[in-house]
Amino acid sequence: MKSVVISGSGLFTPSQVITNEELVASYNQYVDLYNAEQADAIAAGEMPALEHSSCEFIEKASGIKARYVLYKDGILNPAVMRPVFDRRSEDQMPEMVEMALHAAREAMAQANKTAGDIDLIICAASNMQRPYPALSIELQQQLGATGYAFDMNVACSSATFAISNAVNAIRGGTAKVVLVVNPEFASPQVNYRSRDSHFIFGDVCTATIIEAEDSCTSNNAFRIKGMSLKTEFSNNIRCDVGYTEHCLPVDPQVPFFKQQGRKVFKELLPIVADVILTEMAVQQVAPEQLKRLWLHQANINMNIFAAKKILGRDPLPEEAPLVLDTYANTASAGSVIAFHKYKQGISSGEHAILCSFGAGYSVGCLILQKC
Numbered sequence: 001m002k003s004v005v006i007s008g009s010g011l012f013t014p015s016q017v018i019t020n021e022e023l024v025a026s027y028n029q030y031v032d033l034y035n036a037e038q039a040d041a042i043a044a045g046e047m048p049a050l051e052h053s054s055c056e057f058i059e060k061a062s063g064i065k066a067r068y069v070l071y072k073d074g075i076l077n078p079a080v081m082r083p084v085f086d087r088r089s090e091d092q093m094p095e096m097v098e099m100a101l102h103a104a105r106e107a108m109a110q111a112n113k114t115a116g117d118i119d120l121i122i123c124a125a126s127n128m129q130r131p132y133p134a135l136s137i138e139l140q141q142q143l144g145a146t147g148y149a150f151d152m153n154v155a156c157s158s159a160t161f162a163i164s165n166a167v168n169a170i171r172g173g174t175a176k177v178v179l180v181v182n183p184e185f186a187s188p189q190v191n192y193r194s195r196d197s198h199f200i201f202g203d204v205c206t207a208t209i210i211e212a213e214d215s216c217t218s219n220n221a222f223r224i225k226g227m228s229l230k231t232e233f234s235n236n237i238r239c240d241v242g243y244t245e246h247c248l249p250v251d252p253q254v255p256f257f258k259q260q261g262r263k264v265f266k267e268l269l270p271i272v273a274d275v276i277l278t279e280m281a282v283q284q285v286a287p288e289q290l291k292r293l294w295l296h297q298a299n300i301n302m303n304i305f306a307a308k309k310i311l312g313r314d315p316l317p318e319e320a321p322l323v324l325d326t327y328a329n330t331a332s333a334g335s336v337i338a339f340h341k342y343k344q345g346i347s348s349g350e351h352a353i354l355c356s357f358g359a360g361y362s363v364g365c366l367i368l369q370k371c
């Protein structure tokens with residue numbers, strides 16, 4: 001079987017930051033206005049008063065301190081509470097393609113690849129800004145690449161599932177060098193009026209270059225030694241927005257991400273641990289051989305729990321790096337950000353794990369070995 005590597009990675013980080021303090025202040029202003037407006041109904045017991053959000057809760061429950069967003073202003077305005085931006089015209093790149101272009105260029109430079117080398121582009125993310133033409137095909141044109149391109153979505157596992165598709169395309173002979181991009185433009189899907197979820201997501205884009213080991217000239221490449229993917233249906237992380245929306249009665253909750261966070265926590269972790277430990281056994285990689293765990297970044301407590309299950313002890317911070325504090329949950333990009341920022345200091349032959357987990361449920365585990 002052909003040996004395939006990740007030969008480069010790239011990251012686009014938006015320039016605008018929202019701290020917990022800013023987010024909570026705007027949410028609490030919204031709550032005060034709402035409770036004042038509904039004072040009579042609340043006093044009559046017809047509806048409950050809304051409660052304030054708190055920075056202490058957010059940091060303790062999730063590990064999130066801030067998030068990057070493409071459009072900050074509308075989000076923090078208690079009368080708006082959504083990112084405000086115009087639909088771009090047909091001759092302008094949509095945000096997701098623009099983000100992907102930046103991340104792609106960094107990944108290509110790391111991998112010593114030009115657009116002429118890339119013959120497959122996969123755009124994999126939790127949301128697509130439009131169904132067609134595929135965003136990946138517009139990116140292909142922007143880069144000046146040839147071959148073919150397609151979009152795909154497995155929510156938080158979009159990146160790992162796309163890397164697995166890339167490996168299979170290379171092994172099957174339909175591609176030689178694959179660019180995978182994960183533009184997670186998450187903020188439009190966040191309900192900033194929901195105390196339970198207003199703090200969870202940030203915007204970002206990651207990119208990776210996947211190619212056969214024999215064509216790789218990068219000095220920081222990782223062999224994809226094992227891959228294991230698993231899905232199991234659950235309604236506990238869900239978004240119902242779709243192309244039929246305009247035919248249906250308007251439901252103000254539909255466009256938003258929603259989840260049963262506690263249930264996700266309880267149900268998903270055993271699946272994650274099982275997928276990772278089984279693949280480690282298949283690849284004959286023992287816990288003490290693992291130099292790093294680049295895990296999905298949804299919740300600090302979840303990451304520590306998963307790392308403990310894998311290593312059989314508490315992880316050192318550098319063994320299971322977190323980017324949640326500054327990036328928040330960035331859906332499929334999270335584990336790739338951790339990989340991109342913390343892939344130094346691993347010697348040839350040493351092993352590491354890149355693993356996503358989230359909606360679906362879906363789990364994607366890659367066992368990597370430094371070339």
Ligand code: CO8
Nearest residue numbers: 053054057061126156186189195196261262298299358359
């Ligand atoms: N401020 C203060 N208090 C709060 C707040 C707040 N903002 N929110 C909730 N509380 C209160 C609750 O009311 C509750 O109070 P009480 O005990 O009196 O009822 C208390 O705090 C505890 O609430 P929870 O039980 O909900 O709190 P948790 O400790 O479970 O933490 C989390 C909530 C952080 C959401 C946690 O459950 C979590 O992170 N779970 C894991 C979820 C997860 O991994 N999800 C993955 C989703 S990402 C994904 O798959 C991609 C989806 C597609 C991307 C879409 C892009 C937008």
